[in-house]
Amino acid sequence: MEAIKRLTSGKGVVIFSKTSCCMCYTVKVLFSELGVNPMVHELDLNPEGREMEKALLRLGCSTSVPAVYIGGTLIGSTNEVMALHLAGSLVPLLKPYQIFM
Numbered sequence: 001m002e003a004i005k006r007l008t009s010g011k012g013v014v015i016f017s018k019t020s021c022c023m024c025y026t027v028k029v030l031f032s033e034l035g036v037n038p039m040v041h042e043l044d045l046n047p048e049g050r051e052m053e054k055a056l057l058r059l060g061c062s063t064s065v066p067a068v069y070i071g072g073t074l075i076g077s078t079n080e081v082m083a084l085h086l087a088g089s090l091v092p093l094l095k096p097y098q099i100f101m
Contacts, residue, residue: 013030
């Protein structure tokens with residue numbers, strides 16, 4: 001869990017992902033289209049990826065990937081991100097981290 005905290009604290013938007021995950025791809029595209037350039041950690045390419053996946057589940061993610069942090073706070077996985085977006089609450093959270101718009 002320390003690795004997760006280290007990688008997310010004091011950062012803007014962080015996504016824990018896997019290169020083969022279609023939902024991860026969807027979330028990354030959404031953030032890109034919203035003008036955000038997130039820091040992406042591909043867990044399947046990281047030697048500590050399995051441990052990080054387990055830690056994300058213990059921290060409350062419904063699925064280990066994608067796991068989205070905004071401003072150091074765990075937002076959740078695809079369902080939580082999409083629910084925020086559909087409710088109009090995601091863009092205001094991302095405003096400080098947008099590179100355009």
